[in-house]
Amino acid sequence: MSGERILVNGNHAAAYGVRLARPMVVPVYPITPQTPIVEKISEFQAEGQMEVELVTAESEHSAMSACITASLTGVRVFTATASQGLMLMHEMLHYASGARAPIVMVNVNRTIGSPWGFWPDQTDSLAQRDTGWIQYYCESGQESLDTILQAFRVAEKVLLPAMVVHEAFYVSHSLEVVEVPAQELADQFLPPFTPPHRLDPEIKESWGNTVNQDMFYRHRKTLGEAMDNALAAAKEADADYRALVGRGYGIIEEYRCDNPEIIIATMGSMTGTAREAVDELRAEGLAVGLLKVKLFRPFPLKDVRRALTGVPKVVVLDRNFAPGTGGFLHQEMKAALYGMSDGPEVHGYLAGVGGTNIPPAKIKDMVREALAEKAAAEPVWKG
Amino acid sequence: MQVLQFIVQGRGGQGAQKAGEILANIFFSEGKYVQAYATYGGARRGTPVSSFIRVDDKPIRLRCNIENPDVILVFDPSLLNETLLKGAGEKTLVVINSTQAPEEFAALGKFKIFTIDGMAIAQANRLGRIVNSALVGAVTGLLGQPDIDLVAKVVGETSPVKVEENINSCLDGYRMAREGRVLNA
Structure with missing residues (x-):
């Protein structure tokens, strides 16, 4: 089953990957050079090609907070940001991994002010390397599209959030030829997200309570084990994706x-x-x-x-x-x-x-x- | 085919970015791999805007600036400066939107120079100041590829309004390029 071949920029390619992943909630806040991703998702929604709750937050901090709470109700969640926006999210990035919320986010690498610029530089996402997020770095729009699907699969398996990263300008705003896999293949690769634990009045669970030192110690250790498990999960996801779609990248x-x-x-x-x-x-x-x-x-x-x-x-x-x-x-x-x-x-x-x-x-x-x-x-x- | 690299230079609002997108779509429709990007971030109406296009038979891996263009398309002669022309060589085709003859630009360097009066073509086709369809027609005419029917079809598909006028403008540009004279060819 071959996919559709289209000419799109790297950000729109990412949006096609998001569409294939069928997230239910996408909280957003616009920032150059990320905005074309959420604009395209908004178009997909308006055209009836995506059934999604788009939440326009008042800041990136709020957007990430909305991502965490939505994710903990047991639904698939996506967002995108860049540079200053990622900086404002920083507090909630730690919270997302601590809460074991498998959010997938695209970050478009852009210089951080001051001085002001819009240029490709990976410092923004690399400075978040210790926040407990899985991080993938992509070289093309095609790779970002494919990696978003893989990232959801890995994140939901190990219950950690994942960042898919590509650079401003050379990737985000470059038109290139991209193959969009058929929805049937994406569905086969990425089944619906149905976590056993979730915020649900029927189940009566809660998140983020105050804990003692020993519980915190155990929590951090478990989080570390989840991150270690992401290695094998990422290899497996890539191999399965290659077998199904015909493209793979390795870790x-x-x-x-x-x-x-x-x-x-x-x-x-x-x-x-x-x-x-x-x-x-x-x-x-x-x-x-x-x-x-x-x-x-x-x-x-x-x-x-x-x-x-x-x-x-x-x-x-x-x-x-x-x-x-x-x-x-x-x-x-x-x-x-x-x-x-x-x-x-x-x-x-x-x-x-x-x-x-x-x-x-x-x-x-x-x-x-x-x-x-x-x-x-x-x-x-x-x- | 060797990789074919274009720089399109205009001023914000003239349609240089749009021209780059049309060229990218034309070669994509021909089945080629294409990469295209434009000046981004600080562009404002009236300031110089560049669009860059790579075309190849195989996937394009380069993620860097175009330094040795095969074609430079200039929307306005006032944009012809050393920075724009520094990567141009004897084989580079420089297409200038101008009422003047190519000889008037001979002092710029030993490039292949062609001039076309895009504004006259646009006005003859009731397009006002919209010159990009005429210029895209001229560039493909000079390159001799892709097929003009495909070029005209894509120009029509990528025109938001005045589809017939844009196609005719493109065909006029193409014809003038085929019949015209290239300096240093």
Whole structure:
């Protein structure tokens, strides 16, 4: 059963993924560059293509609060935000994972003020890495569409919220050719959400009561176990999706990683450009591969260690920046690879921070430089 | 086919973004993979607006700016500056919406230059100042692809109003491009 092929931007592609997932409640607050997602959902609703309760909240904080309460009544919930909006949600992001509410949210990566901008930079979502949300980073509208369905399946299995992330401009506002799977396939992949525990006057359960230290300890430990279980759940969801729809991504992807001298590691839209750089460098006789980290939370530690065992060097490209430490993926990679006897030397390059343009030629230069030089402990600014 | 890359440059309100979308839809209708995006965020009426399009036979993986365009379509000669032309080479086709002859722009560089009076075509077709259908017709005429029937069909489908007028404007642009003269060709 082949799907419909359409020309849409990355945000509208995401909205098609949401339509296929059939959420019952979508609380929203508009923010550039996310707004086309909820606008499209609103159009779907107006045209009778989606049966959904759209809740227009007075802020992102309220939108996320509405997501949590709606989710706890046992229905599927979606929302979308970006940048400043995600910042305002921060308190409720922790609450959502603590309440074990399997909300799926798209975040469109955008620079955080001040100064003001609209540019692709992953710092907004990466700064939420410790909130207990599953996080997926996508490189195209097609991948976001497919990943939204997978995210619902994983979130509802382990009872944790999940964020599907793509970048402003290069993905959110780029028209591209996208295949929309048939609704029957989506329904087969993602059955209705029917949790045994929910806020329901018939069942008489409640959420969020005051607890003592031991109960809080157990709660955090259980939450951690749920996050660990998300790894296997994500692999299984991706494999099932591939079998059903014909497209899969893995929680990491190794592109042309056969016997490499060096591997580029990155996330999101830069992955696409890096594929071109890898192909060109391979054609020039350099043994270069690409490691795409798609699932960032939970961090696929074992998979990353396996992929980089025996590899001499890895050059991490971060389109994000944490002042005082550097690129988020660089930090995570150093931590993940620590203690390996046959692990790679890790180079951390800040590339594309603030949305600057990173063409293949620039990536090729960075690869050659990392090959020629000894890795610095600190991140290196690369424009 | 090698990847085909376009930059469409106009001013906010002139229809450059719309022209980019029409071109993207034309090549999509031909079965190609397409990627198209436009200046975003700070664009205002009257300020320069750019639209970028990539066309290929295989999925497009690049997520970066177009630095070496095959075609630059300019809605207004006042937008022709070094920044816009820095990636242009001898093979780049620069199409300028202007009443002047291509020789008037020869000093810009050794590009393939074509001029078309989009405003005259638009007015002859009762479209007022809406020049994008004429310019899209001219660009596809110069490229010799895709088939003009497909181009006209997509222009019609993407016109919110005055469908016949836009199709005729597109056909006029196409014809003038086929019959016209390209400097440095």
